[in-house]
Amino acid sequence: MSSPSPMPAAVPLRHLYRITEAMRLLSLSRSVIYEQIRAGRLRVVHQGRTPLVPALAIQQYVDLLMRESGVEYDQAS
Template sequence: MTAPAIDAPDRALYRITEAMRLLSLSRTVIYEQIRAGRLRTVRQGRTRLVPATAITAYVDLLQHEAMEGGTR
């Protein structure tokens, strides 16, 4: 019997606080990345949400930058 996956991305949208935990980043850094266009968000009413696909894309961006040996 296999153990269940921990923190499996089973949701489409995450609150900012959840994205902070998933990415291990502070609130300030999250909002800096949003303002810089590096982390996409959507709005539902007054709530800003981070799509799971945006989290994956951000991690991919970081990995790509690490392989290139620098940042933008």
């Protein structure tokens, strides 16, 4: 009997998300998204004047919220 293999890390469907897409992914309002960006808690990159949220930044923001809430979880799964 072989042991079950660990779950692979999630591969983002896309690498960059527009603000409206990040709002849906994080279930946050536009104003909260921009507050988090200004506070340095959610990172963005710019293509021209368009702010884009990297998939990695979304994951890091979720990880930050989990740490702040005291929830422990396995990041590899």
